Amino acid sequence: MSAPAVRALVSALGACAALTPASARAECDRAAADVSWVRLAGAEGRCPSASRFRAEISRRLGRGLVTMGKAASIEAAVQGQPGAWSATIRTELCDGSPPTVRELSDNTQSCDGIVAAAAVHILLTIDPEAGLSPPTAEAPRSPQAAEAPRPPAPPARPPAAERAPEPPFPWPAEAETTPPPGLSVAWRGLASMGIVPSPGFGVALSGEWSILPRWTLETGVLWLPEQRAAQRTFAFGLTAGWLGACLEMVRSRSVALGLCGRAVAGAIYAVIYGDDGVLPTILPTDVGSRAWLSLGAGTRLGVRVLGPLRLETGIDLFVPVTRYDFQLEGGRPTGLEQAALAAAAFGGVGLTF
Structure with a gap:
């Protein structure tokens, strides 16, 4: 190969080597x-x-x-x-x-x-x-450029300010995070005022279902065993069930705080006691229980403490639709006149699923 050809090949290879990093x-x-x-x-x-x-x-x-x-x-x-x-x-x-x-x-x-x-x-x-540079200033135009039509300029990006x-x-x-649980069951102990001779202690079994993110359907049964009236010969008790709903102000996997309303229906009954070994001197003429209906509202707080274990407490107010004033013949009182507004406080333990 002649010397001019070798020099030309070396020059071409050098140009390729110089262009490779730029590419x-x-x-x-x-x-x-x-x-x-x-x-x-x-x-x-x-x-x-x-x-x-x-x-x-x-x-x-x-x-x-x-x-x-x-x-x-x-x-x-x-x-x-x-x-x-x-x-x-x-x-x-x-x-x-x-x-x-x-x-x-x-x-x-x-x-x-x-x-x-x-x-x-x-x-x-x-x-x-991006988005931080102000629009560039327009360069001066020559008279020839001013006469020639110009394509529309793209809209300038506004300053960052x-x-x-x-x-x-x-x-x-x-x-989202795991939704709150949908079912809770609890045993409750309660103390009432104004339903049976006060204080009336009893028990209840409640169940709750989450039907909407902030609404819970609840139901349950309660039993207030016989409580002696002021006149010790007489005692009164109540058995009832309820159905209602709670608006949850706070609802999570560990805490449930709600305002609840419910309808309560059941039966109230009287018991007559005699002295020790002596039959009662007063006998009822119309024996049996009496239907009892009430509207109720209150608050309920439930807290999960360990796994599914749940503790709860609350206060309920009752407005009896059927109120009874128990009396003897001749207008003599027996010691129970149901109040127009009754109340109950409760505490309980249960499971949440």
């Missing part, structure tokens, strides 16, 4: 990124999914995340629990610079704060100048 550099797209989002322990049901997170980043940028060329690789992982959130973001740019790792933390109750901080960090990494604030991220994630 590689041209393939690196600093305005694009491959973003991954992983939810670790504690964040699965409280933080947004990877698809929602990536879609929100794309919406904020106004373009897709990855192009056909080389792009930055950003890997973000979030974990924690209410009051202690953390995120780790590893960024590897496509220009050959060493990878960087950023640790973020947030102590709020929801996942919103840590997710928003991670999103802002990623947005600034992909496009630090005049931009409307971005709407908040559509957090929390689509998966």
